[in-house]
Amino acid sequence: MALSTTSNFVKPDDAYRLVVEAHRGLSDETSAVLNSALVLVLANHIGDIDVLREAVAVAKRALSDKAAPAAASA
Numbered sequence: 001m002a003l004s005t006t007s008n009f010v011k012p013d014d015a016y017r018l019v020v021e022a023h024r025g026l027s028d029e030t031s032a033v034l035n036s037a038l039v040l041v042l043a044n045h046i047g048d049i050d051v052l053r054e055a056v057a058v059a060k061r062a063l064s065d066k067a068a069p070a071a072a073s074a
Helices: 012-023 028-046 048-071
Strands: none
Touching: 012 028, 028 048
């Protein structure tokens, strides 16, 4: 199985809204715990260590991409 980075949702905005709403009213700490639990549940659902490894790499690159403009302007 290859990592899919394109949306598989018929209504991607609804999926985004669902995740955002799940965090509404939570403290930063509780929100981080929810994120961790959600990641582990979805990683288990995927059940493929190579896909998970690729997903972690994509997510880390996204963090680096977002940090680069901030570092450049500092």
